Amino acid sequence: MERSSRFDGSDCEPRINKSPKDLNSIAILRTFQRDQDIFEHYHRCDWWYRIVSGATRKYRIRSDGRRQIADINLPGDFFGFSSSDAHASSVQAIVEGTIVACYPRAAIEALADSDPATAKLIRLGTFAAIERLEQQIFVVSTMSAPERVRAFLVHFRDRIGRSGESDLALPITRYDIADLLGLSTETVCRAFTDLRERGAISLEGPRNVTIIRP
Amino acid sequence: MERSSRFDGSDCEPRINKSPKDLNSIAILRTFQRDQDIFEHYHRCDWWYRIVSGATRKYRIRSDGRRQIADINLPGDFFGFSSSDAHASSVQAIVEGTIVACYPRAAIEALADSDPATAKLIRLGTFAAIERLEQQIFVVSTMSAPERVRAFLVHFRDRIGRSGESDLALPITRYDIADLLGLSTETVCRAFTDLRERGAISLEGPRNVTIIRP
DNA sequence: CGGGCGTTTGAAACCCCTCAAGGAAGGTGG
DNA sequence: CCACCTTCCTTGAGGGGTTTCAAACGCCCG
The missing domain is CATH 2.60.120.10 (Jelly Rolls)
Known part of the structure; x- marks a missing residue:
């Protein structure tokens, strides 16, 4: 201490x-x-x-x-x-x-x-x-990789940000997200790029996410 | 009511x-x-x-x-x-x-x-x-299917049975186990037969399990 | 005896992991 | 200020575990 x-x-x-x-x-x-x-x-x-x-x-x-x-x-x-x-x-x-x-x-x-x-x-x-924890169990055991990342982003926005805001500064790395969601970092990355290419999110650098379509 | x-x-x-x-x-x-x-x-x-x-x-x-x-x-x-x-x-x-x-x-x-x-x-x-719930998250997000079933059986034995006893009467179906572990019933079945063929458990009917090697 | 439910096994398809490598960003020392 | 390093992020190709689809078996119960 x-x-x-x-x-x-x-x-x-x-x-x-x-x-x-x-x-x-x-x-x-x-x-x-x-x-x-x-x-x-x-x-x-x-x-x-x-x-x-x-x-x-x-x-x-x-x-x-x-x-x-x-x-x-x-x-x-x-x-x-x-x-x-x-x-x-x-x-x-x-x-x-x-x-x-x-x-x-x-x-x-x-x-x-x-x-x-x-x-x-x-x-x-x-x-x-x-x-x-129940939500976490629900996410990791029923959802596909892109769904998990999407659920994580929405849930985290609701916890960390003011409601209504869709901008999100992630305090954690891709590695943390992977270990939280039970995925590999590579899969988390691919999910991010997928969501970006589909227009569901936009990225300004890896850690700043804007949720466009939940 | x-x-x-x-x-x-x-x-x-x-x-x-x-x-x-x-x-x-x-x-x-x-x-x-x-x-x-x-x-x-x-x-x-x-x-x-x-x-x-x-x-x-x-x-x-x-x-x-x-x-x-x-x-x-x-x-x-x-x-x-x-x-x-x-x-x-x-x-x-x-x-x-x-x-x-x-x-x-x-x-x-x-x-x-x-x-x-x-x-x-x-x-x-x-x-x-x-x-x-934390244990559950740990099980469903890091373990393979046979590991999950094995962890479920050991954990459930510890909760339901007297310590030391290895006999276990499951109150739940394969479907319940599958939905608990985030697997399909078929995979749960295959894990049970695998464990039985390897001599880790023995089955007297589908619902009565004896744990031989944890 | 037929029907439904729970269980078991098989084959093919799919999703994700692993392995590999390259790129971007930030910190440190020369 | 730049070279260098580390850390983090990203993309690609191949392999393996799990799901899906399909079908059969045992069992209880009406």
């Missing part, structure tokens, strides 16, 4: 605070570099997390070295929960300078027990995660 | 009960036939559910008619949550006579707010669901 700062600038150690609506007071803010681990598979989960700015990927590595990304997290998303003591995945920062609020598990669980508003916030965060 | 009975046999209408550790008192027990809907996609979610006995599948239907099963739920599992007002999937009973405890949403949310033990139970249920 090379850099850490507090939400409110008060005292430096995480303070167990059970008072309602005081989520920020138990948080430690940490800044992560690109590709830096926030937590790793099989490690103890003593913290819960919430993204302040930037983005993260939740992933696992297969024995053959292939990587599967299960979820992309954006500002406001909670992550790091587990029903057991160990994490089932790893999480890394995607963009440079991603800021994450870290909550000591005992403290935030105590806060959730005493403050219904906090408990509800966490509940809604987990419900949203479940819906994203 | 053709048949309904109470957990504890007390009065007949769902009673809003905020007292701690009183989850059962707000539950209505319902019994479902095989393939009967428990709730449907896009419908309002006014209830949360927990399986008492039997099994359910959570699924969506594509526009081309294909079905994707996102999760299989077994006794003790909570389901039916949503961060919005409408369900993102449908849920059906798989086995005849599946019994589900149904909790009015307002009542169980109020209970969760007032009773930390209930809130924790729900939290752990959702965390377990998240881990199952």
Whole structure:
């Protein structure tokens, strides 16, 4: 934890605070570099997390070295929960300078027990995660490669951009998209060019996408 | 709701009960036939559910008619949550006579707010669901067909059977397995016969599997 | 006994992956 | 400022796994 700062600038150690609506007071803010681990598979989960700015990927590595990304997290998303003591995945920062609020598990669980508003916030965060994961399962197991890329773009636009806007600055590489969609990078590329040639999207550089026809 | 009975046999209408550790008192027990809907996609979610006995599948239907099963739920599992007002999937009973405890949403949310033990139970249920879904994503997007079937069998044995036992009575058809794993029934069949011919499993009829080598 | 459902096997077509190579963009050191 | 490197992106050709289409078998039940 090379850099850490507090939400409110008060005292430096995480303070167990059970008072309602005081989520920020138990948080430690940490800044992560690109590709830096926030937590790793099989490690103890003593913290819960919430993204302040930037983005993260939740992933696992297969024995053959292939990587599967299960979820992309954006500002406001909670992550790091587990029903057991160990994490089932790893999480890394995607963009440079991603800021994450870290909550000591005992403290935030105590806060959730005493403050219904906090408990509800966490509940809604987990419900949203479940819906994203179900959508993800739906995408990777029923759709063809071009359909997956198209679904990814539409879904990501809805999450990251203001509604109505069709311009989209992707924070992630083709490799990330491939590992998220269960495809190879080459197939993702071909899907992008296909969509462009069909007039469904337009590209200004590889990372700036405009969705023309959903 | 053709048949309904109470957990504890007390009065007949769902009673809003905020007292701690009183989850059962707000539950209505319902019994479902095989393939009967428990709730449907896009419908309002006014209830949360927990399986008492039997099994359910959570699924969506594509526009081309294909079905994707996102999760299989077994006794003790909570389901039916949503961060919005409408369900993102449908849920059906798989086995005849599946019994589900149904909790009015307002009542169980109020209970969760007032009773930390209930809130924790729900939290752990959702965390377990998240881990199952992540595992599911991992399986369907990185594994070959035989690997998926093998992973399904091992995972299902761990969930349904006593640990150590290798005998497994599948409550679901090849079609269900195919829609869960994102494969065609034919491919699932071929994977089963492959595993049998290699001596990894033995079959006594299509639905009774013994895992010999995981 | 016939019908329907679930299961199994076979052959051909297709989609995606792998392997290979080239191009574009950004950072670093000379 | 340019050469060089690394990383990311893109395109092409061949091979393999899965789907699709087709058909047959066993089984339960009316």
